[in-house]
Amino acid sequence: MLARQRQERILEAVRVHGGARVSDLVTLLNVSEMTVRRDIATLAGRGLVARVHGGATAVDGRSADEPGFLAKSAMALREKAAIAQVAAGLVEPGDSVALSAGTTTYAVAEALLGVADLTVVTNSLPVARLLHESARRDLTVVLTGGVPTPSDALVGPVAVGALRGLHVDWLFLGVHGMDEHAGLTTPNLVESDTDRALVAAARQVVVVADSSKWRIVGLSSIATLSEVDVLVTDSGLPETARRELASRVGRLAIAEVPAPPA
Incomplete structure (x- = not known):
């Protein structure tokens, strides 16, 4: 390199x-x-x-900085993998699932390949590609369409229009940051509109975010912490943050991150 x-x-x-x-x-x-x-x-x-x-x-x-998908995909790999396993364990065969864009939700998509008979709605180009290339006959993939962002999310009126009227069992939402005051945030104003449409379409909202996202605030709010049914994060989250989040979200799930190999 x-x-x-x-x-x-x-x-x-x-x-x-x-x-x-x-x-x-x-x-x-x-x-x-x-x-x-x-x-x-x-x-x-x-x-x-x-x-x-x-x-x-x-x-x-700067709250408007938006790193690209490839840059983020190299970060917190063990944490994302652990979070993804816990998140995918919530889903039953036959469920309908929405996945927002992001590298943690991409890890969730990888884990969901082990769950049969799913319908997946996503605005993530990498997630749609991963699921489509699995060539599974029991997997239906719906890509919203829209304008791509640096994080390979499809956003804007086309994406929002595609989501309007849909009803899914689960939304797995990746976020740029989470904060007790600002809630769930993203640095992209247009992406926040699309994320809000995803939240509105879901019966259960599951946020998947590694512990480094705590107290990070992006430019635009997506939802409050009280709108989160389940927050899945990793064991690196400090105890004070665990108490704060547990008091604000429906349920806090901690994914234990295995120690790196010697």
């Missing part, structure tokens, strides 16, 4: 999570600690990140 490619991955990690630890970046990039520190120093010299003890942080908290 070239230095420029490494630095772009580091920058995306910092933008998505608000910061990144050297140890996590070493694992993510499969390079030495010295190389990561040198790349962070380069980015800091360009004013793109701030160097801190043990890693780097964002230089600002």
Whole structure:
């Protein structure tokens, strides 16, 4: 991997999570600690990140930043996989499911390949492609249509119109951030409209979000925490946050993340 490619991955990690630890970046990039520190120093010299003890942080908290699907897909892999298994366990054969765009919902789609006889509605191009290419005869996939975003979501009036009048058993909703005051948020104004249409179409709203999303606030609100029937997150969520979320959502489900291999 070239230095420029490494630095772009580091920058995306910092933008998505608000910061990144050297140890996590070493694992993510499969390079030495010295190389990561040198790349962070380069980015800091360009004013793109701030160097801190043990890693780097964002230089600002711009609520309209929207990382791309590929950049996000490399982050929190173990957490997303654990969350996806818990989420998919809610679904029974014969159910109808909606999946919003995002890398965590993509992991849920992978886990749902083990559930028979599903109808899936999605505005995610990667999710639709994954399910379509499975070639399962007991799987019906409905893609909303719309205008693509950096996160490969189809949004806008066409997507909202396609969702209007639909009724699904489950919505698995990925979010940019979750906060006790702002609720569920996204950096994309148009995507928030489409996400709200997904919420309106669902009997049960399940938010799938790794613990790094706590206290992150995007530009536009999707829903309040009280509108969430089940929130599935990972065991990295602090105890204080668990108590706060458990008091606001219908049910809080914690996915235990296995330790990384030695």
